[in-house]
Every structure is written in C-alpha cells, then in structure tokens.
Amino acid sequence: MELLTNKYFLIALTFCVYVGSQQLQRRTGIKLLNPILISIALLICILCGAGIDYDTYSEGGEYIDFWLKPAVVALGVPLYRQLESIKKQMLPLLAAELAGCVAGVVSVVLVADLLGASREVIMSLAPKAVTTPIAMEISEATGGIPSLTAAVVVCTGIFGGMAGFRMVKMSRVRSQIATGLSIGTAAHAVGTSAAMERSERYGAFSSLGLTLNGLLTALLAPFILSLLGYC
C-alpha cells in the first residue's frame, strides 16, 4: 500500500492512464472519449477505490501541473506566427473579445441563478471560461470556491474543445479567424489544444482569444458581478 502513495508512482500512473485514454480514443475513433476527460474520470475512480485523497495525489500531480505555466508561455510562438493577421484587424478582434467576455460572465451567472444555484457556486462559475490561474484568483476575490472553479474550468475546456467546432457551425460563423478566436475565448487552453489539432491558424487565434479573454475577465468580472448585484 505504501507504493500507491509514492509520488513517482502517482506520476507514472497519470502518464499511463493518459496514454491509455489516448489509445482508447484512437482505436475506437469515438470523439466523445476525450482523453483528458477519460483520464480524469479514471484517476478519480482509481484514487477513490484505493482510498487515496487528493492531497496525497497532488504530491505527484503538482509536477505535471507545474508544466502548465511554461506551456502557456509557449503559446507565444503560434501567436507570433499569426502576428501579421492580428495587426490587420485589431479593432474587430478587440470588439469580439469584449462582447464575448461580457456574454460569458453574464450568461453563466444568470442561468445558474435561475436554476437555483447557491451564491458560492454562482461566484465559482462566473470566471469559468478563462485559464485556471486567472479563474481561481477571480473566484477567490469574489467569494467563490477556488477548487470548484478549477474543476469547472477544466470541464468547460474539455466541453468547448469537443463541441466548440459544432457550436461555431450552428451559429453560422464561417471565418477561420472568428472560429479560432471564439473557441479560445470560451474554452481557454484546453479548447486551444483542440483547435491546434485542426490547424495552427485556428490554434493561434484561439490562444489570442484565451489571452484577451483572460485579461478582460480579470479586469471586468468583479465589475460585471457588482453591476448585476452579486457583490
């Protein structure tokens, strides 16, 4: 049993489960079997089954978590490769981001409130579209539950990455730039990695979307929430 709580074992377990989940999606060809989603579900089942709590898992998990920050810095490379087309349409990009940011915070708060969510949960959901560190900070500042925010952020990203392209089609948006941008705005880095799988151009505009929405949400979310009368 000692071995199960060893951090190297937990890191290896995370890698194995992820590779297994990737193989599962590849072999079956079912898009719904998202490797991130399946890995999270499997790991939670394994940990609960073995009676390992999250803090123990975290001792290994934090070494994987650690690479999130350098990975976000790395998004500067695809962004640089699309800099020319970004410069050409600064105004439409900023307008779209502003609208998307406001729409995101307002819609999630109103729908959750309408369905009877508690105040804590509403505050935890408000910043769910942006990347984890920003979202957790906003959640903390407005009285949400940061760990719930982190979980919802990851789920939003997985959902946006899986269903985002279909949603773009349903809203009759055709331009490649708008497509990438909206996926990054709605589903941050996880959506961006799905966009990157389609093409680097989608991915670059998606990383622009996640950056701008992250900055705007950090600045505007507390303001929007107080305008709506929540804090």
Next chain:
Amino acid sequence: MILQCGILFAFLAAGELIVAVTGIPVPSSIIGMLLLTAALKTRVVRISWVDRISDFLVRNLGFFFVPAGVGLMRCLGVIKGELLPIMIATIASTFAIIAVTGWTHQYARRFTSGISRHFSNPIKH
C-alpha cells in the same frame, strides 16, 4: 533542447518578476507569453531557439490539465448537490460565448473593411 527550455523558463521568470514588482493581477504565464511574442517580433529571440519545446508543450497542453481536473474529487459534495445548475449554466454560457464572439468579429470585420474600402477607393463611392 536545454537551451530551448532555458529560454522558455527565462520568459516565465520575467513574467514572475513583473508580477512581483508591479503587483498586477495577471498570471505570470500570460505576461511571459506576451513577452515571448514581443521578443520574437523584435528578433531578440529567433523562432528556431524555442520552436521545438513550444510545439511539444502546445501539442500536449491537455495532458497538463489532468491533475487540476482530478481536483474535482475535492468538491464532489457541492457538485453532487448542484449538478444540474452547474452543467446547464456551463453549457449554455459556452455556447453564448462562442456565438457572441464569432458574430461580433464577423460584423465588426465587415464594418471596418467597409470603411477602409470606402477610403481607399473614393472615386467608386
């Protein structure tokens, strides 16, 4: 690869430094990313110095989110109690963001390209 890693972490460290000095509420990684883009643009850093590590990290971005997602098990209680509002609000809002961002971009682009066409071809209008 060591050089590539070193440069990437140098930009992250610069981001940390800026956040520590100015106290702005933006994650250091976002600052680092913008600094890296600026450095590539001004040719302080060449793309061949960072492309391999970046492509690797960007292509596998999803994997690094797995431990944060496992954190879900810490708040299973709250989630179980309010699963429906959480799910419906998240799905509805994701759709709202995608539609609103996409539409605004398309219309704003049509609008601005209309203006620039108007100014570049004054005789035709």
